[in-house]
Amino acid sequence: MRRWKIGVAVAGAMGAALLGVQALRAQQPGFKRTELQKHDLATPRGEVVQARADFDPGGAVGRHTHPGEEVSYVLEGSIELEVDGKTQTVEAGKPFFVPAGVVHAAKNNGKGKASVLSTYIVEKGNPLATAMK
Numbered sequence: 001m002r003r004w005k006i007g008v009a010v011a012g013a014m015g016a017a018l019l020g021v022q023a024l025r026a027q028q029p030g031f032k033r034t035e036l037q038k039h040d041l042a043t044p045r046g047e048v049v050q051a052r053a054d055f056d057p058g059g060a061v062g063r064h065t066h067p068g069e070e071v072s073y074v075l076e077g078s079i080e081l082e083v084d085g086k087t088q089t090v091e092a093g094k095p096f097f098v099p100a101g102v103v104h105a106a107k108n109n110g111k112g113k114a115s116v117l118s119t120y121i122v123e124k125g126n127p128l129a130t131a132m133k
Helices: 002-026
Strands: 032-041 046-055 062-063 068-074 078-082 088-091 095-098 102-108 114-123
Touching: 002 114, 032 062, 046 062, 078 095, 078 114
Parallel strands: none
Antiparallel strands: 032 046, 046 114, 062 102, 068 095, 068 114, 078 088, 078 102
16 A cells, blocks of 8 residues: 555656646747756766757747756857846856856847756756746
């Protein structure tokens, strides 16, 4: 009986995580995140994930959080980045940082493509991104 309850709880958590990621993807016309690499860290339960985000003109990723820090660098174009309610434009060649659990969003308001290289330092087993309303 106890095993069954634990299994149901784990399945429910995994389902909720998947729905959160699917909801985030559903809000992102013109946005694509490609995972480049993922590795365990020396710290218990820690992992690092590196990804490239590509934004078409007008493409956006909606409000979301990560279960760890995001360290990013704009490779091409520029993005309008909203972090914790404050908006700034980040151009190619410039870095930005988003603390763990902080709500943020990004949009390409330019006429050309924008690309960002992001490194996430997160707790293993959590979804990389969780959509916010």
